[in-house]
Amino acid sequence: xxxxxxxxxxxxxxxxxxxxxxxxxxxxxxxxxxxxxxxxxxxxxxxxxxxxxxxxxxxxxxxxxxxxxxxxxxxxxxxxxxxxxxxxxxxxxxxxxxxxxxxxxxxxxxxxxxxxxxxxxxxxxxxxxxxxxxxxxxxxxxxxxxxxxx
Amino acid sequence: xxxxxxxxxxxxxxxxxxxxxxxxxxxxxxxxxxxxxxxxxxxxxxxxxxxxxxxxxxxxxxxxxxxxxxxxxxxxxxxxxxxxxxxxxxxxxxxxxxxxxxxxxxxxxxxxxxxxxxxxxxxxxxxxxxxxxxxxxxxxxxxxxxxxxxxxxxxxxxxxxxxxxxxxxxxxxxxxxxxxxxxxxxxxxxxxxxxxxxxxxxxxxxxxxxxxxxxxxxxxxxxxxxxxxxxxxxxxxxxxxxxxxxxxxxxxxxxxxxxxxxxxxxxxxxxxxxxxxxxxxxxxxxxxxxxxxxxxxxxxxxxxxxxxxxxxxxxxxxxxxxxxxxxxxxxxxxxxxxxxxxxxxxxxxxxxxxxxxxxxxxxxxxxxx
Numbered sequence: 001x002x003x004x005x006x007x008x009x010x011x012x013x014x015x016x017x018x019x020x021x022x023x024x025x026x027x028x029x030x031x032x033x034x035x036x037x038x039x040x041x042x043x044x045x046x047x048x049x050x051x052x053x054x055x056x057x058x059x060x061x062x063x064x065x066x067x068x069x070x071x072x073x074x075x076x077x078x079x080x081x082x083x084x085x086x087x088x089x090x091x092x093x094x095x096x097x098x099x100x101x102x103x104x105x106x107x108x109x110x111x112x113x114x115x116x117x118x119x120x121x122x123x124x125x126x127x128x129x130x131x132x133x134x135x136x137x138x139x140x141x142x143x144x145x146x147x148x149x150x
Numbered sequence: 151x152x153x154x155x156x157x158x159x160x161x162x163x164x165x166x167x168x169x170x171x172x173x174x175x176x177x178x179x180x181x182x183x184x185x186x187x188x189x190x191x192x193x194x195x196x197x198x199x200x201x202x203x204x205x206x207x208x209x210x211x212x213x214x215x216x217x218x219x220x221x222x223x224x225x226x227x228x229x230x231x232x233x234x235x236x237x238x239x240x241x242x243x244x245x246x247x248x249x250x251x252x253x254x255x256x257x258x259x260x261x262x263x264x265x266x267x268x269x270x271x272x273x274x275x276x277x278x279x280x281x282x283x284x285x286x287x288x289x290x291x292x293x294x295x296x297x298x299x300x301x302x303x304x305x306x307x308x309x310x311x312x313x314x315x316x317x318x319x320x321x322x323x324x325x326x327x328x329x330x331x332x333x334x335x336x337x338x339x340x341x342x343x344x345x346x347x348x349x350x351x352x353x354x355x356x357x358x359x360x361x362x363x364x365x366x367x368x369x370x371x372x373x374x375x376x377x378x379x380x381x382x383x384x385x386x387x388x389x390x391x392x393x394x395x396x397x398x399x400x401x402x403x404x405x406x407x408x409x410x411x412x413x414x415x416x417x418x419x420x421x422x423x424x425x426x427x428x429x430x431x432x433x434x435x436x437x438x439x440x441x442x443x444x445x446x447x448x449x450x451x452x453x454x455x456x457x458x459x460x461x462x463x464x465x466x467x468x469x470x471x472x473x474x475x476x477x478x479x480x481x482x483x484x485x486x487x488x489x490x491x492x493x494x495x496x497x498x499x500x501x502x503x504x505x506x507x508x509x510x511x512x513x514x515x516x517x518x519x
Contacts, residue, residue: 136393138374
């Protein structure tokens with residue numbers, strides 16, 4: 001999430017790569033995690049079934065996946081769903097999630113903040129406010145400390 | 151709830167003597183101050199100066215009355231009382247990074263030091279050489295050890311580490327003790343054996359604690375979770391993601407209840423149900439001051455809206471007893487099975503003593519099982 005803002009192109013070598021005692025994360029299987037089904041979610045959005053689209057978009061998060069394309073795709077799908085919600089519908093949608101769901105939603109929201117476009121930030125801020133009311137500071141801390149994120 | 155503000159500096163670590171009349175603490179510098187309770191106040195009786203770096207851990211052995219301290223200068227000292235003066239004995243830990251935490255074992259014949267060198271030094275006294283010797287537990291620790299707690303059988307040691315795991319190791323030293331009996335965590339316990347390793351939580355493990363029986367271990371992690379593991383054929387881990395800021399220290403007050411405190415500046419109660427396998431938030435253990443609710447004039451409301459974009463009447467003042475993060479919690483009376491009083495110290499330089507009975511009666515729906 002945090003980006004290095006000072007110029008570092010002069011650094012030719014990443015010495016941490018060569019450290020024998022380097023901490024390497026556990027490699028978990030990423031077999032089942034292909035991200036939500038984009039086509040299905042689109043169809044549901046067209047039909048106006050927002051809540052179902054929302055729940056499906058939050059299924060199968062590509063948490064363990066090393067493939068950035070999969071993560072981008074998942075993020076795009078979720079962002080589409082989040083932006084097509086009306087402001088008044090956001091609160092009941094968040095209330096329908098369980099603890100893990102709220103944490104996952106927070107992860108997607110912060111991922112969405114990373115690349116702002118058009119009106120996305122405004123809607124994401126509304127989602128953030130409602131998710132924060134349910135998840136509290138703990139859910140934000142979990143976004144920051146998660147080793148495997150969306 | 152007694153609150154005493156010792157200093158302006160954070161209290162890095164503290165330890166109580168056996169009858170709780172004296173407290174040894176480090177005011178965020180290289181020394182250890184010992185305060186004695188006189189009447190209603192505390193007077194500083196001694197200053198132990200030996201460390202060259204910040205003292206990061208203090209533990210006071212109740213029976214043998216020895217203090218062990220460890221610091222960022224990679225050393226540990228065992229202090230014994232000779233008359234009125236505390237005399238230090240250096241313990242060579244053979245580490246090349248700072249020591250982070252230290253704990254006497256229940257029988258006080260050894261102590262363990264967690265350090266940034268990615269290992270735990272278990273030290274015991276060798277009679278022939280009149281010298282403290284240490285053995286290292288290295289594998290499979292991948293990062294700094296932040297916290298330690300001993301199992302009542304004097305052999306098993308729980309360690310929380312910055313590699314996001316809580317582990318239980320065997321610290322069996324054959325020179326000083328007999329072979330241990332089997333426990334729910336396993337039966338073969340050679341030195342350095344990993345009896346249990348946690349999975350699931352991400353985030354540094356800041357605090358770890360065994361229950362009184364030793365069958366349960368609880369840990370608090372930086373991703374705002376608290377987890378309890380129950381020993382058995384396969385250890386059962388139950389965790390709770392809380393909505394608060396991360397917790398820094400945790401302790402059992404009965405076999406089923408935990409008190410944990412951290413960056414939110416108040417202790418919180420958690421209740422573990424072994425049968426159902428659930429861990430729930432029991433309540434905030436802070437008695438807030440009843441602040442008078444002043445009505446806001448229209449002008450103040452507008453000003454709030456302009457300055458803070460909200461017309462909320464909540465002031466930006468902490469209502470809790472501690473005004474900064476709580477870094478350590480210790481049991482004063484009753485042990486981990488039926489705790490009657492516990493003490494918290496924090497970054498605000500203050501120490502608060504909490505009485506469990508008073509808390510129970512003050513908070514109506516608080517139940518300590």
